[in-house]
Amino acid sequence: MGPVSDSTRWIVVVEEPFLPADAGGRVETFSFLTAASAAGIRMQILVPSREDLDIAAYEEAVPGSAVIRLPRDDSPRAHLTPKPFMHASRPVGPLRRALESTPPRADAVISYSCRSSHLGEEIARIWKLPHLVRAHNVDSEFFRVLARSSSGPRAVAYELEYHKLRLAELAMHHSPLVTCIADISLEDHEWRRTRASVPTFHLPPFLPVGALRATASTEPAAAAAAAVAGDQRLIFVGSLDTPTNIEALRWFLGGCWPMIRVRHPKATFQVVGRRPEDGLAAWLAGFEGVELHTDVPSVAGYLTAATLSVNPMRSGSGVNIKAIEAMATATPVVSTPTGSRGLDWAPGTDLLVAEEPGAFAAAACELLDNPVRAAEIGLAGRAFVRRELDHAALIGRIQEHLTPS
Template identity: 30%
Template sequence: MNGSKPKLVFISPVFLFPNDAGGKIRSTNILRGLKGGAFHVTLLSAATPEQARRWSKEIAGVCDEFVPWQPAPHRPMWRRAFDLLGSLPVNVANDRTRPGMDAVRKLAQRPDIDLMVFDFVHSAVLRPAVLRARSTCFTHNVEAEIFARHAQQARGPHRRWLWSSQHAKMAQFEGDALRSFDSVIAVSERDARFFKDAYQVAESYAIPTGVDLDFFSYQDPPAVDAATPPTVVFTGSMDWAANIDGIQFFLGQVWPAVLAARPEARFVIVGRNPPASLQALARSTSNVEFTGFVDDVRTYVHKAHAFVIPLLVGGGTRIKAFEAMAMGCPVVSTAIGIEGLEAEKDVHYLERDDPSAMADAVLRLLADGALRDGLARRARQLVEERFGHEKAARVFEDICLRTLALPAAAQAA
């Protein structure tokens, strides 16, 4: 350990700004909470000079030192298809770039570095064979579980084979990678137990899902009136397969029943890069709007009467659920959409998996102001008491300090 504070390096294979995905939001909030605490924090990530200049203020707010590497050129889909033949899962292979590997190796050789935090298990592909410093992996999901769920939901034997093949590769990679770290930090107790039981990870810990309670300020749900017609909202990156599957499910099996009862209802989907196929599906129904990327989701959520999380596939925890609860928008979710979050159904949110039951729950929220207000206020109280991002950062910091204090035998294991 060197100097007055131990030095922590946080390695992100993607540039964290803008915060347009759940993983970026979570990592940014953790870093923001770590800065000024027990560690001197270095952020090491892919970033172009233009990104570093444009987001310099935000970068300075999350670290004491920023070390970028040049991102690899975008690879067309036809070239990425060849990764299907390799031993690595396709999303891991995409993160294995020479500039990234060189940057991690160079920093890892510095004698003053005490702890290296690899963000997402994918970033383990950048790790050198030997590390001087202690190491931990910050896992946002059980990645193999996501592939397994895609295989279960896939239509047709070829798609099932593809997802099953990727699941097998990810299970092998994920287990091997996580066992190579001194500790693993999960985003739920469920995931932490899985890593211990399935992968024999000895030091596996969980942090709470944190939300910025000041930024995502509370407002009572709006009344349904001429100025604010009944509105349902979803937020999330629309280039992520799980979100695409979930919105296909909602548009195809839930939304028609909502419209049949409330033809004036609106569904607003807030998120970057919606695929053409999903936009075509939306055009085949009524009152559906894709916003694309927006700088601030709060305006859209505060104008809505229900926030839906219709996910059939996923892993880790969905930070969007607590953001909606913090803002006062009542949540309707599938079990997978709310998985890993310590909230009580029918008290803090409505949980429905069956399409007709989900439609009924949405319609209840559109019709019943007292139900909206009750769910919203109880949910906000829950996140205030237990899930502020500062608390999550303090737990994260404590795990990092415990990792530094592990006996030498545990480090060598």
């Protein structure tokens, strides 16, 4: 697909501030915006935020865009409405006022999260625009998992949000104000297309353009030689205040890491992420060979230096951006089936997949024992990412679904 005409204009409503792009959802959102900008699309980007934004920095990061902050409402009343909190905390009132002061000039509106889809529907209703919703996961299922893994008042709150979200998803699936829904995950698309009268399609994630252009050896032998020269370093990347990530770490460190250390006593495990929950650092300190790196400016250097990346997710939906980021650097990935869901990659070729702790540890040790095999997996994963996640092709798919036939 060639560059899009400068006359193409979108209103994009994101979920939250996307700078710094230091976590999976933020990385994917920022990568989409920069891809659209590079394609010549001009955007008004509406950003729900609790805090003031450095508008100049945002507009510099996404050339050709106009960025507008929409205030968030995290007051108790946002919890006490029939709407899901994630909708009520992003109220429509500030959106209407913003559009009154800055009338949109647009061909379409894109809600770059189901959590902001109600705002996109309001824009579509007022301005009669086609409206695409980007779905990063099935939000109701995420909250059901949270409810089941919590207790007391928190579990009750999560369960209530789950039921509110189910109703909101039902409404979105049949809304005349939604033109189409673009699921990031193949499995989520298959789940949604049987429930929605609105057209749905699979749109893989956007990665930073630098990740798609990263250079590394294309020969397994050369990559293996580099791996042999370095340490045996495993890495986990993810937000460290997210229950599903903490669940994954506990499963890996409790069941897999001891077996890996028996066979590779000098191996180290780096946990890299932001906002560690209370007590996490002390808990990790109880394991030999484990290092915690928090709130780092970029995870790219950590991924490139790692021997392999582990993705031991036990629950959740969508696509794990952290696994794709590792693959983009030619770092081989060992994942659970849950962590590898979402894209049509080939287990055993593009990455290794194992369900039980013993099998997961064995897969990691296979790559530690055999640098050539590790390099083959890493290079195949990088080739998959470059082949399937081309920015121009992904932007083209969005255009096709927004343009009436």
